[in-house]
Amino acid sequence: xxxxxxxxxxxxxxxxxxxxxxxxxxxxxxxxxxxxxxxxxxxxxxxxxxxxxxxxxxxxxxxxxxxxxxxxxxxxxxxxxxxxxxxxxxxxxxxxxxxxxxxxxxxxxxxxxxxxxxxxxxxxxxxxxxxxxxxxxxxxxxxxxxxxxxxxxxxxxxxxxxxxxxxxxxxxxxxxxxxxxxx
Amino acid sequence: xxxxxxxxxxxxxxxxxxxxxxxxxxxxxxxxxxxxxxxxxxxxxxxxxxxxxxxxxxxxxxxxxxxxxxxxxxxxxxxxxxxxxxxxxxxxxxxxxxxxxxxxxxxxxxxxxxxxxxxxxxxxxxxxxxxxxxx
Numbered sequence: 001x002x003x004x005x006x007x008x009x010x011x012x013x014x015x016x017x018x019x020x021x022x023x024x025x026x027x028x029x030x031x032x033x034x035x036x037x038x039x040x041x042x043x044x045x046x047x048x049x050x051x052x053x054x055x056x057x058x059x060x061x062x063x064x065x066x067x068x069x070x071x072x073x074x075x076x077x078x079x080x081x082x083x084x085x086x087x088x089x090x091x092x093x094x095x096x097x098x099x100x101x102x103x104x105x106x107x108x109x110x111x112x113x114x115x116x117x118x119x120x121x122x123x124x125x126x127x128x129x130x131x132x133x134x135x136x137x138x139x140x141x142x143x144x145x146x147x148x149x150x151x152x153x154x155x156x157x158x159x160x161x162x163x164x165x166x167x168x169x170x171x172x173x174x175x176x177x178x179x180x181x182x183x
Numbered sequence: 184x185x186x187x188x189x190x191x192x193x194x195x196x197x198x199x200x201x202x203x204x205x206x207x208x209x210x211x212x213x214x215x216x217x218x219x220x221x222x223x224x225x226x227x228x229x230x231x232x233x234x235x236x237x238x239x240x241x242x243x244x245x246x247x248x249x250x251x252x253x254x255x256x257x258x259x260x261x262x263x264x265x266x267x268x269x270x271x272x273x274x275x276x277x278x279x280x281x282x283x284x285x286x287x288x289x290x291x292x293x294x295x296x297x298x299x300x301x302x303x304x305x306x307x308x309x310x311x312x313x314x315x316x317x318x
Contacts, residue, residue, distance in 0.1 A: 031229065032229065034226060034269070034270060034272050035270050035272075036270070037266070037267055037268060037269070037270045038268075104239065130243050134243065134244070134247065134268060135268060136268070137226075137268040137269050137270070139226035139227050139240060139269065140226075140227055
């Protein structure tokens with residue numbers, strides 16, 4: 001009977017501890033961060049103009065044939081203004097190409113933005129209608145896709161990439177797929 | 184008064200699905216459009232369906248649903264299209280998968296455990312009535 005009493009006494013405590021663990025793990029789990037279905041798939045096919053050069057037509061064939069980052073931005077996106085100086089810095093100091101994806105923007109606003117704040121991108125795809133954004137499952141700019149040399153999407157980061165995210169999240173993920181931090 | 188009430192009802196029913204007015208081929212198509220828009224969750228504003236949400240993304244997705252219905256796609260195709268891009272999250276009625284087994288089967292499991300515990304307890308009580316006195 002003693003054993004039974006101990007079990008009865010300990011059970012609520014155990015339930016409590018399990019709940020603490022569950023809630024603890026939920027604390028670091030941001031519900032706004034959604035998984036992407038596109039990991040392991042090719043960049044969706046598109047044929048769109050370039051922001052800085054309206055004559056130029058960009059398709060999948062023009063994308064870099066090496067590991068690169070695809071950054072979704074817009075002048076209407078407040079967080080993008082916070083992220084932009086970091087992108088400028090990273091594009092200068094790290095040997096990786098950034099492709100811009102200007103999402104649902106006015107071409108003139110986008111050009112002004114790049115002239116005013118600098119242009120970290122080798123070019124920016126102008127997705128004025130937002131169709132490429134939908135094909136990429138974009139739901140909140142800024143978003144950054146890690147794409148490998150074969151054109152497969154390997155990961156996605158939603159939100160601003162600052163120094164901390166860059167060093168703790170992006171670089172390890174890049175290195176995991178074979179990127180080397182040297183020129 | 185009656186006219187006023189009817190007008191009021193119409194007003195309320197129209198505000199339930201935001202903003203745009205689309206031309207549908209049939210009332211059936213419109214009904215399906217509303218049904219789908221209410222079953223798709225807005226990825227941006229997570230506790231609203233795209234029918235309820237004013238986010239620009241929801242507007243785009245509603246337009247996409249409309250275009251696809253017009254093009255003759257069925258509900259299954261449209262939901263799959265969205266799911267391929269935004270994941271199970273976008274569906275208000277997601278499929279059963281290993282990720283949500285806990286959600287589906289936990290209540291059943293708890294129920295079974297309680298039943299077993301009850302049977303064990305009742306069974307023992309019948310065998311050893313002297314236990315009662317001790318407690």
